[in-house]
Amino acid sequence: MSDRRPTRARSAVAGFIRRHASGIAAAVVIISAFITRIPTLEQPLLGIHAFRQTQTAYGSLMLHERGFDLLHAELPILGPPWQVPFEMPLFQASAALLIGAGMDPDAADRLASLCWFALSAVLVWMLARRLAGSSAAVIATAVHPAGHRDALADQILVDLPAVMTAHVS
Numbered sequence: 001m002s003d004r005r006p007t008r009a010r011s012a013v014a015g016f017i018r019r020h021a022s023g024i025a026a027a028v029v030i031i032s033a034f035i036t037r038i039p040t041l042e043q044p045l046l047g048i049h050a051f052r053q054t055q056t057a058y059g060s061l062m063l064h065e066r067g068f069d070l071l072h073a074e075l076p077i078l079g080p081p082w083q084v085p086f087e088m089p090l091f092q093a094s095a096a097l098l099i100g101a102g103m104d105p106d107a108a109d110r111l112a113s114l115c116w117f118a119l120s121a122v123l124v125w126m127l128a129r130r131l132a133g134s135s136a137a138v139i140a141t142a143v144h145p146a147g148h149r150d151a152l153a154d155q156i157l158v159d160l161p162a163v164m165t166a167h168v169s
Contacts, residue, residue, distance in 0.1 A: 022134035026125040026141040033145040034118055041110045057109045060095035064105075068093060091116060121145065 017024065045053040055077060062074045073089040074082045091112060098108035124144045129137035 022129060022138055023125075025138045026121075029138070029142050029145070030118055030121045030125075033121070034114060037114055037117075041107050041114070042104075043106075043110070045106055045109065053109075056092060057095070057105060059089055059092040060099060060109055060112075061105050063089065063092050063096035064099040068096070117145070 045057050055075065058077065059073060059075050066074060070089055070093060072083060073092065094115070095105075095109045095112035098111055099105050101108075103111065121141055121144050125137045125141040128140035132140075
């Protein structure tokens with residue numbers, strides 16, 4: 001005859017899961033979305049948003065090659081003064097750090113995008129949980145990844161997750 005009474009360890013685990021079910025579900029969604037995007041890391045920066053992606057990637061490469069000056073980041077594609085002063089290049093800086101660590105520039109931009117995507121998904125979950133409750137937070141987190149894909153090429157957009165993170169936070 002086996003003893004069916006729950007042990008303290010089982011009770012503790014079950015209690016933890018009950019208390020954190022929303023966070024666990026959101027983490028599963030975010031990790032799943034992250035993993036499904038890993039195959040896109042080696043794809044070239046082409047597609048229906050090619051100009052914007054390559055412009056952002058070039059900014060990352062310039063920060064890597066010429067050093068970090070986030071207030072005066074160079075973008076030598078539009079002519080003098082070689083700057084686009086309407087954005088803070090935090091995304092480009094994060095990708096430049098990955099390039100400096102030895103990654104291919106295109107893959108570094110895509111990986112940086114993937115990391116910013118994961119951060120924005122966590123922020124969406126936190127915001128939705130605070131404003132609408134745990135169930136709504138899980139739904140918002142599950143819907144959130146749909147906004148980060150190129151509908152035609154199924155590629156992760158290079159700087160959209162960073163923009164989304166800034167808007168959510």
